[in-house]
Amino acid sequence: MRAMFYRLLGFAVAGLVFLASVSSASACLFGHYQPKVPESLQK
């Protein structure tokens, strides 16, 4: 059960990294607030 939980955390991390890449590639999304894009994602 615990191993399953950590595997899910791994998937969550992969999903979040993907989302961060997609979000940083666009100019912005719905809202009117832009969090600071990490330097590693700026292009």
Place this chain on the structure above:
Amino acid sequence: MSYLFYSTKIARYLVRNTNVSNEKEEVLAYAIEVISFNFLNIGMSLLIGYILGVVPGTMVCLLTVFAIRIFAGGAHSESAWRCAAITALIYPIMGLLASKTASMFTLLKTDIFITFSFLIGFLALFFLAPVDTPNAPIISSTRRNRLKLMSLVSLVIIGTAALIIRFNQLVSTELLYCIAFGVIWSSLVLTPIGHKLFIAFDRLKIKKERRYKSNESNVL
């Protein structure tokens, strides 16, 4: 670099419990902040839209602005919570305005208004897009050109959809007004007037946000 306290806390937890390097903590905090605020903004917009009885209109406004803003960018608020308030209110208000306007205007006036909104949208995107912010600078000129082109393509797709809706009378003119208001709002936030509007919102005094700075565990 700083993110809201919960983004940093969750990111730190994920880094500690997975094989991800510490450098990714910032990226994870950024992604959590993006996803949480977009869910909050959309949820609040739809809730207020539901209260006002304009859920379809609010959804059309959200989709129109999203399709343009994702490529064109525009003015942003410095505060996440002010942004949430603005986003939660602006789309239902546009939906409500569209509902009232549709019942007042004739079909000819509707056509003129929609044509006018797309003309404004085209000019704003052609001359101003993409508009970046200090928090998300567009460094590459290739990327800048690609975003401008994509914003114009997006406007053409929205315009085609509006034409199909108009000539096949698929839905009421209310939703056409929602598209028009969405295009006008997306254009407004590209202009200096839109930026001044957000500066004015930012001057409104609210409680200071709790933020973590990277590599620090103390609350600012």
